[in-house]
Amino acid sequence: MLPAASVPANATPSTPSVPAPATASRLANVGSSPVREILALTARPEVISFAGGLPAPELFDVDGIRAAYEQVLKDAPRQALQYSTTEGDPGLRTAVAARLTARGLPTEADDLLVTTGSQQALTLLTTALVEPGGVVLVEDPCYLAALQSFGFAGARVVPVPTDDQGILPEALEEIASRERATLLYLVPTFQNPTGRTLPDERRAAVAAAAARHGFWIVEDDPYGELRYDGERVPWIASHPAAADRTVLLGSFSKVMAPGLRLGFLRAPAGLRRACVIAKQAADLHTSTIDQAAAARYLQDSDLDAHVAVMRSAYRERRDAMLEGLPAALPEGSRWNSPEGGMFIWVTLPEGYDATALLPIAVGHEVAYVPGAPFFCGEPDPGAMRLSFTTHSADEIKEGLQRLAKSFVR
Numbered sequence: 011m012l013p014a015a016s017v018p019a020n021a022t023p024s025t026p027s028v029p030a031p032a033t034a035s036r037l038a039n040v041g042s043s044p045v046r047e048i049l050a051l052t053a054r055p056e057v058i059s060f061a062g063g064l065p066a067p068e069l070f071d072v073d074g075i076r077a078a079y080e081q082v083l084k085d086a087p088r089q090a091l092q093y094s095t096t097e098g099d100p101g102l103r104t105a106v107a108a109r110l111t112a113r114g115l116p117t118e119a120d121d122l123l124v125t126t127g128s129q130q131a132l133t134l135l136t137t138a139l140v141e142p143g144g145v146v147l148v149e150d151p152c153y154l155a156a157l158q159s160f161g162f163a164g165a166r167v168v169p170v171p172t173d174d175q176g177i178l179p180e181a182l183e184e185i186a187s188r189e190r191a192t193l194l195y196l197v198p199t200f201q202n203p204t205g206r207t208l209p210d211e212r213r214a215a216v217a218a219a220a221a222r223h224g225f226w227i228v229e230d231d232p233y234g235e236l237r238y239d240g241e242r243v244p245w246i247a248s249h250p251a252a253a254d255r256t257v258l259l260g261s262f263s264k265v266m267a268p269g270l271r272l273g274f275l276r277a278p279a280g281l282r283r284a285c286v287i288a289k290q291a292a293d294l295h296t297s298t299i300d301q302a303a304a305a306r307y308l309q310d311s312d313l314d315a316h317v318a319v320m321r322s323a324y325r326e327r328r329d330a331m332l333e334g335l336p337a338a339l340p341e342g343s344r345w346n347s348p349e350g351g352m353f354i355w356v357t358l359p360e361g362y363d364a365t366a367l368l369p370i371a372v373g374h375e376v377a378y379v380p381g382a383p384f385f386c387g388e389p390d391p392g393a394m395r396l397s398f399t400t401h402s403a404d405e406i407k408e409g410l411q412r413l414a415k416s417f418v419r
């Protein structure tokens with residue numbers, strides 16, 4: 011035995027240690043992506059990244075947003091810093107309802123629940139509707155973080171095939187007749203990741219299928235205001251066949267700033283109440299001061315004029331990308347020309363693997379997101395998502411010249 015003097019003062023007596031429980035099994039349903047590690051390298055300033063799905067920070071209306079916060083803190087600071095109702099700031103809900111109504115979807119403030127980004131709306135809806143093993147239909151490819159949310163709930167996600175215009179109504183019909191689906195999730199306008207927009211006839215067909223087969227439609231629309239050409243297509247929520255079963259999700263992330271974490275959902279009363287209860291458990295309510303500032307901004311500033319500025323900048327960037335793609339991509343590649351949003355969807359020819367090529371592209375100091383992880387059916391290895399929003403037209407040109415080097419064999 012050691013003499014007492016040689017025992018370090020900070021030593022603790024050894025007690026038996028039982029390992030703490032492992033993380034919940036629901037985490038096993040949600041994979042982490044190896045692509046994320048490669049993309050972490052693209053944070054280097056020398057990399058021209060077409061990977062992020064970010065709005066351009068230089069276009070944030072910093073002065074207008076600062077003025078809105080200052081005004082709120084001047085006029086009603088104690089209210090703005092206090093707890094508040096789960097449903098959300100009445101002024102903000104009234105302003106959002108007016109915007110939706112002006113765009114052809116009659117909406118009252120009480121039809122809306124303010125959420126902490128539209129991402130939270132997805133979580134709340136999943137909590138409210140999806141049983142473990144319940145069937146969720148999605149467009150294939152699909153927005154990744156929606157797949158994560160459904161995965162956490164233990165949903166059985168069933169992909170519905172798409173073409174260049176989005177979901178195929180015949181395929182939806184066939185799948186919905188054999189699966190008892192809880193909901194269909196889709197981004198009908200300027201989809202993430204493909205930039206595709208679902209035409210009106212197909213929206214009507216989706217609404218009719220939901221009515222016929224009895225499933226909810228979750229219509230996620232964070233990009234609809236970012237239209238550069240063509241005409242607005244009415245929301246699925248405005249099709250009468252599915253008015254009682256469509257939830258519309260909106261967001262301030264792409265039109266104001268994502269750091270505000272403000273979104274909303276518009277849902278029939280029963281489901282909205284269920285989401286309110288789910289939200290109480292999640293975060294009580296969305297930040298009071300952020301909601302008040304957004305409401306103030308909508309009152310004092312001209313959001314539509316601001317969005318018009320963003321639209322013309324993004325249109326120019328999209329056009330620069332479309333102009334540079336033919337020279338950058340290997341012969342036989344295909345891509346779309348989206349009328350809005352943030353993304354162009356590229357399919358490289360047979361034999362090219364966008365995931366395998368990413369480290370080579372990063373070596374040339376350019377990045378993109380491989381398309382494969384967005385698929386829940388059979389992935390297309392040649393698919394890639396290119397975002398055109400965060401670089402100037404000149405940087406996009408340069409980035410595409412670098413990208414071209416990645417395909418040299």
Ligand code: PMP
Pocket residue numbers: 063126127128129130153197202230232260261262263268271272273
């Ligand atoms: N849905 C889609 C289709 C998205 O692309 C995003 C964000 N990129 C979200 C929802 C989440 O947006 P928010 O910032 O409003 O949570």
